[in-house]
Amino acid sequence: MPSSVPPSFLDLLDRCTRSAVHLETRDVYAVDYERGPFADWRAGLRHDRADRASWWRPWLDVVTEAAGRGVTIRRARVVSEPVSEYTRYLYDNTFTNVAAGEQVRWLPRRRASELALPGNDFWLFDGQLVQWNHFAGDGSSQGPEVTKDPAAVKLGADAFEAVWDRATPHDQYDIH
Structure with a gap:
């Protein structure tokens, strides 16, 4: 009997052979202001660029593995300016994503006004399957x-590429 449980994100990335793209459109995600990585960052803790072992695990290991088998991983972030405190936190830690093999770009929200974007963040795997994040x-x-719905896949692919084309690579984006 087939399972109605959708595959996990890690399963989807493990099955990926060519590309995984991620569009983020929120200025803040659920964070714990009292403890954890965001709280540590607010208290002044910054990752040591030379100490890879201390970076965000297991995510960076997953990215490194996927990139190592030839999967191109791109992440585009649509952000309000001036940026939120959470976006600043993301920005300060994005060098770890890049070091693991992700390509990351930033698009100020004001430059996205003419783009048709889906109502939710998503991942698109191999241009064939979308995982909406609610x-x-x-x-x-x-x-x-x-979903593998062709209209949803096309919407995600077109939206991501439109953002990517307008966005600034991480190493060139000035958050200040």
């Missing part, structure tokens, strides 16, 4: 939704 107003995850 969030509540407070940024907490409401769970993913996976």
